[in-house]
Amino acid sequence: MKNSKFAVIGLGRFGSAIARKLSERGAEVLAIDKDETKVDAIKEDVAYAITLDSTDPRNLDSQDISEMDAVVVAIGTNFQDLILTTFALMELDVERIIVRAQDPVQKRILEKIGVKEILSLEDEVSNNVAEQLLNPSVLMSIPLPDDYEIIELKAPRIICNRTLSDIGLREKYFINLITLMRKGQPDGELHILGVPEPTTTIFENDIIVIFGKSKDIDRFLEINE
Numbered sequence: 001m002k003n004s005k006f007a008v009i010g011l012g013r014f015g016s017a018i019a020r021k022l023s024e025r026g027a028e029v030l031a032i033d034k035d036e037t038k039v040d041a042i043k044e045d046v047a048y049a050i051t052l053d054s055t056d057p058r059n060l061d062s063q064d065i066s067e068m069d070a071v072v073v074a075i076g077t078n079f080q081d082l083i084l085t086t087f088a089l090m091e092l093d094v095e096r097i098i099v100r101a102q103d104p105v106q107k108r109i110l111e112k113i114g115v116k117e118i119l120s121l122e123d124e125v126s127n128n129v130a131e132q133l134l135n136p137s138v139l140m141s142i143p144l145p146d147d148y149e150i151i152e153l154k155a156p157r158i159i160c161n162r163t164l165s166d167i168g169l170r171e172k173y174f175i176n177l178i179t180l181m182r183k184g185q186p187d188g189e190l191h192i193l194g195v196p197e198p199t200t201t202i203f204e205n206d207i208i209v210i211f212g213k214s215k216d217i218d219r220f221l222e223i224n225e
Helices: 013-024 036-042 057-061 079-091 104-112 126-134 169-173 214-223
Strands: 005-009 028-033 048-051 070-073 097-100 117-119 138-144 148-154 176-183 190-192 207-213
Touching: 005 013, 013 028, 013 036, 013 126, 028 036, 036 048, 057 079, 070 079, 079 097, 079 104, 104 117, 148 214, 169 176, 169 214, 207 214
Parallel strands: 005 028, 005 070, 028 048, 070 097, 097 117
Antiparallel strands: 138 148, 148 207, 176 190, 176 207
């Protein structure tokens, strides 16, 4: 996790929140905006903060943007700049491009040009976005006071086909399994299985909901990647 490298382009409230959250979690973050004031406001909180025009592929290439694990495009004030920046990233063969859409029309346009990961307004919880970037298996994250959090994630393969007593979440990782969800038959919909017992077995494709200290959850995620 600490070796992860991300770029965030567009440093409004949303982009800045994601950049800071990623940086807090130990990622190396490159923050980019053409507004020098916004860059200055975040430069102490991230590894690198650069003022440049992201619509020019040469500018992005000069920052080794293609070496990033993912790039978030969070330009909110100019859709043309957002589209041109996205095209530039595609031309540079960036492995993972995540783009913010302001409305359903923008979302449809981004889908048409081939963007695979689009953030819509209802998804704008920076903690969730950051958590999903750092840990693709994480589906939802709820921060709580005193450095606790609740995480919903796909069951890691290493704990599948094992009972809770065998896995030892409390003993080994100091975290608790709140509940789990499993696809039912024949509807294929996810159903909550209630309060787990020590004899409860976790299967592949289960969704688990865990609670604990952030540092303990991070350790569990790192060990079970």
